[in-house]
Amino acid sequence: MKHFIMITASVLALGGTLTACSSEPVKAPVTEAEMATETARLNAWFEEKFQEGVRDYPEYLASLGIRERMDEWNDPTRAFELEQLDEERQNLAEMKENFDFDKLSEDAQLSYRLFERNVNNSLDGDKYHDYGYPFNQMFGIQSGIPTFMLNRHRIDNVEDARNYIARLNGVKDVLDVVVARSEQAAEKGIMPPKFVYGHVIRDSKNVLTGAPFEETDELNLLLADFETKVKKLDLPEDEQEALYTDAITALLTSVRPAYENLIATLESQEARTTTDDGVWKLPDGADYYANRLKMMTTTDMTASEIHDLGLAEVDRIHGEMRDIMTAVEFEGDLQDFFEFMRTDEQFVYPNTEAGKAAYLAEATRMIDVMYDRLPEVFNTMPKAGLEVVAVEAFREKSAGKAFYNRPAQDGSRPGRYYANLYDMNDMPKYQMEALAYHEGVPGHHMQLSIAQELEGVPSFRKYGRVTAYTEGWGLYSEYLPKEMGFYADPYSDFGRLAMELWRAARLVVDTGLHDKRWSREKAIEYLTTNTPNPEGDCIKAIERYIVMPGQATAYKIGMIKILELREEAKATLGDKFDLGAFHDVVLASGPVPLNILEDRVNTWVKSQG
Structure with a gap:
């Protein structure tokens, strides 16, 4: 957009408002x-x-x-x-x-x-403009196309069905352009590292599985989606068949050749790329990374300052985790406790369909309980609905641990918290509360829904993106329930700390990868040593940070600023401080850079004096 x-x-x-020079005439009020x-x-x-x-x-x-x-x-x-x-x-x-x-x-x-x-x-x-890798395992267009069709393209009438087919017919033109642009970038030395290609090629091949691409009774994910949506129209059988025939033709003449060309190009690039992981390897890579850090954090912090902040936060959180070890009477050191939390079967659901269904049900219950408690600390509630769903099978092996998609402005689609249940060992029970609060309420669903429901605020602000603000709020939303009495189980509180530790460690490994020239393997080792997350979780995370440079630094920096502003306001206002009013100030602007958020909070504090 x-x-x-x-x-x-x-x-x-942003600078302050403009003021007239003393030599200029005084303007009328x-x-x-x-x-x-x-x-x-x-x-x-x-x-x-x-x-x-x-x-x-x-x-x-x-x-x-x-x-x-x-x-x-x-x-x-x-x-x-x-x-x-x-x-x-x-x-x-x-x-x-x-x-x-x-x-x-x-x-x-x-x-x-x-x-x-x-x-x-x-x-x-x-x-x-050509530095972002268009084909990557996190948000690449190879997965974006089917994800869009499954989750965004509605079929409420015959015209919608024909538009669906038209979009399938347009896939070849779109993908061919992006493939050509990726080749142009490759000629400049701009390619993701070698490991990325395995993920993207696998996901691209997944798009071409099932009928009509293969002789099987199992339909391709796009054809199955189209059939499911068309059946709800209750059309005459011959009209349905005509639509299915056209959809199959589009899949065979547009989608298949587009993805085959993509796969061939990616295999060619894979043979040419290197195993260097950080963006330091790119032309003017240091400048690019500095730009990314400024963009993501909305601060002037250098890579070294962010790295040092991460190391200090990791050390602090380790200390709080040791307090929990004492509370649960665990014998051993912190590494022993990490291994216990990674491997003990009591902390994971079975890696079965029943286990995955149980996870979704429990996450939904946690969010429902939080909804009932929100009025204690919030004056404004989101109107849009929220549902918890699993990441789709075709991309779950590559996708991140959890993420959120905002609702449609017309109410036709609720907000969705996606949980990646590919391997239940990567989704431990003790992290469920913090994840549900971050992605759902009072986290992303609350912040993004309230933003787009604001009145009297320009739409470009309602739908804006400021990563430090949005993800800082998400991480703050993991901490706030602790003050409300949640995380009563010490293991769940350990999960909260584990999630915060994860974001602190991100400051270390992101800057390590892209500024200090760490290898993928060194960054993975840092996470597996310093966090309780399983190895698979750590590998996925590092691979994410490699293709999204700087993005992961925004969470902790944003959270620290929100908490800092809140505590300063409490200290200044004393008994006059109202938490719900503070949250209104933070949420009522839509996403803004951190310095603007600070200005808004300070102005509010002065107004309460």
Whole structure:
């Protein structure tokens, strides 16, 4: 989606509002009427630009529940990207020319500054446009296409079914462009490390399994999805058969050759790439990583400062874990305790369908219990529903441990907490509470749903992304229930600490990989030694950090800032401090950089004095 309509994590520290030089004439005070008029004009303009922008991205329209361009994919060409950048420049110039910053309300000034900085950051970052690996095990388009069709493309009528077929027919054009661009990047030395290719090739081959690609009674995942959705339309049998025939033709003439070409290209690149893991290996890799850290953390912290912070936090959390060892009367050292937590059967569900169903049911129960307690510490609740689901089979071997997808704005799709149940040994019971609170409530579901339900806030802020804010909130949401009396079982509290330790260790290994030139193996060894997570968990995590440089550093840095702001507000306000009101301040802006969040909290504290 268009950079200017999203508040991305690339938003940096913002300067203060402009002031007139002493030599300039003194401006007349702005009246309330003038402020209201100018603010309304700007918000209307933001909304106009947002609506124009999203209509350039058919897949984003679907995620918002807007039923337009349902037969199309996003344009993956470089020419399209450059057109968007030109439009961003024009929009920024138009805003500066047509709106008076000094006549805007405080919140509208924030929107103005965020919009301006967001455009500038997207323009500045364009020099790294081909650095993101388009084919990777975490969010690569090879898995993105089937995931989108299964989870985003609705079929409520015959036209929707034909649009589904049209999208299948468009897969070849889209994938061929992305494949060509990945080859262009490879010629510059920009390729993921060798291990990534095994994952991506396997997942790509998985897309081509089942009928009509193979002689089997088991349908391909896309054909099965199409059939399931079409059956709900209750069409005449001959009309259904005609649709199935067209879908099969699209799979054979578009999807199959597209993925076969992709697989052949990936196998060629795999033979040419290296086992070097960090982005230090890329052209101007150090600058690229510094840019990623600034974008993800919204701070000016250097890689070395982040690395040292991680080491200190790991040491602190280890101390708290030793306290739990004492509480449960465990004999041995911390490494012994880690091994016990990894291997004792009491901490995992069976790796069976029944065990996986039990996990989903218990995670849902935990979220339901938390929902009942939310009014104790929150004044504003999310309206959108939430469901807990398993990661789909075709991508579960490669996908992360857990993640969240926001609901559709029209209510047609709830928020979804995805749990990866490929190997139940990687999803221990003692981490269930912290995961449910992080991905569900009071975590991502609460923050993202409330953001998109805000009134009087421009849409580009409602749907924005600032990783340090969003993931900082997620990690804060793991800690907050501890203060509410949750994690009563010491092993579950150990799980909370294990999740926090995981994020602290990320500061160490992410910077280790990309700045200090650690190998994949050294980073994996650090996690297996310093956390209780099983080896499979550690391997997946390190492989994630390799293809998503800097992203993992945002969690702990964001959490630390939110807690720091909360404790400073409590110390200043004393008995006047209200936790629900503090949470309102944090959540009512939509995602913002950490320095802007600090400004907002400080302003609120002064207003309470």
